[in-house]
Amino acid sequence: MTPDFTARQAYLDAAPGGIDARYAWTQPGGGGAGVRIVDIEGAWRFTHEDLTQNQGGVVGGTQSTDLGWRNHGTAVVGVFGSDRTTFGCTGICPDANVRAISIFGGLGSAGAICQAADMLNSGDIILIELHRSGPRSTGNWQQGFIAIEWWPDDFDAIRYATSRGVIVVEAAGNGAENLDDPTYNTPAPGFPSDWTNPFNRANRDSGAIVVGAGAPPPGTHGRNIYGPDRSRLDFSNYGALIDAQGWGYEVTTCGYGDLQGGSNEDFWYTDEFSGTSSASPIVVGALACVQGVLRTRGVSPLSPPAARNLLRTTGSPQQNAPGRPSSQRIGNRPNLREMLVFQLGLIVYGWDGTQMTTKWSTGDIGQGTGALNWLVADVDGDGKAELLQPWNSP
Secondary structure (H helix, E strand, O other): OOOEOHHHOHHHOOOOOOOOHHHHOOOOOOOOOOOEEEEEEOOOOOOOOOOOOOEEEEEEOOOOOOHHHHHHHHHHHHHHHOOOOOOEOOOOOOOOEEEEEEOOOOOHHHHHHHHHHHHOOOOOEEEEOOOEEOOOOOOOOOOOEEOHHHOHHHHHHHHHHHHOOOEEEEEOOOOOOEOOOHHHHOOOOOOOOOOOOOOOOOOOOOOOEEEEEEOOOOOHHHOOOOOOOOEEOOOOOEOOOOOEEEEOOOEEEEOOOOOEOOOOHHHOEEEEEOOHHHHHHHHHHHHHHHHHHHHHOOOOOOOHHHHHHHHHHOOEOOEOEOOEOOOOOOOEEOOHHHHHHHHOOOEEEEEOOOOEEEEEEOOOOOOOOOOOOEEEEOOOOOOOOOEEEEOOOO
16 A cells, blocks of 8 residues: 655645645645646556546557656646545646647647647646756756747647637756856747747746745755755756756655655656746646645636746745856746635735734735734635734735
8 A cells, every 4th residue: 555655745745845835735626626727748647546536637649668668758737637535746736637748740840739738727726847958058968958939839729828818837847057148049040930938928928837946945855965955957958947846866756666666657756856847847737736725716717927937936045056146047946825805805904013003905915014024814715814824924
C-alpha cells in the first residue's frame, strides 16, 4: 500500500514557504471545482493510481512512447491534479478536470494550443510544458532554451487562446537566459517581416503568464544546496517577462520512481521533480483554486490580464542569492490566502496593534498606519473575521 506523501508536499503549506493551498481548500470551490485544465507536452500515465479522479486523459495528438516524456507529464499533472485520497499525493486543485494534448502525431505545439483553446471556456487554463532551443543555445544540456512564444506560430496560438478568455501558463524555460537580452530582438530566419520580440511586452503581448523557477525553503527533504527560499535557481530564465515563480526543485508528485518505485509505473512517485516544469504547475494549481472559489460564489472567473495582475501584485517576494539578485526577475511565489482576499471583493481592515485605522476594498489593499499591521477579513461572508495575519503590502 502506498504511504501518504502529503507531508512531503510542503509547497501546499502556508506562505512564504508554500502557496497555502491547504487554506484554499477550506473555502467552497477552493480545490478548483468547475475548472478545466489542459496540459500540453508529450506523454502521460493517466492509469497512475493517483490520477483516477477528475481526469479526462489524452484528448489530442499522439503520445510519445518515450519514458522521459511520460514521467514528465505524469509528474506535471500530479502536482495540481493528484486525487484526494489517504495515500500518495494530493494535487493543489484536485477537484479540477484535467486533460492533456500531445504535441506529437503531427499536431505540433501551436496546433495543440489552438485545439486546447477550442475545448475550453473563459477562465479555464492551458499549461504549456515546453521550451525550445533559442538563438543563444550552446548544445550543453538545456542552456539557451527559451519560452516558446518567441516563435511566431506559438505566439499566435497563445494569443488566440487568451483572446478567448482562456488563461495560458507558460514555462519560462531552463536556459539560464536573460530574456531581456537584445539578442531576442533579432528574428530567426523565416520569421515574418513584421515580427517583433514578444519577450518585450511593449512590442506585443501574448497574454500568457510566464513562470520561472525559484529555490524551495532550505532544508526541504533534508537538502540545503539551492540558496535562499524563493531565490532564482541558476538554470531558470529571468527577465521583465516573467510573472511568477514556483518551486524549481524538491517537488513531490507522481512519476519517476525515486521516492517509490517498482515494476509498475502506476505506483511511481518522486521527491525531486524540478525545473520551470515543476514551477509552472504550481502556479496553475494556485490559479485554479482561485477560479474554483469564484465560480462557486457565482463570481466571474479571472480573465487572463486579471490573473496575471493578481500574481504580480500578491505573493511572497523573490529573494536574493549570491550571483542571482532579485533584479534577475522571476517574480513572486503565489500566496493563495492573499490572492483570495484580494480578489473576492472583501472589505479589508488595517490594524496597527491598537485600533482599526484604515479600510480598503479589493484591488486597493495596502498597509495601515503604525508599526504593526494586520490583515482582517470576512472570508466566507458570515460577518465574522476568519482571516487574521501579519500583512506585507504587495
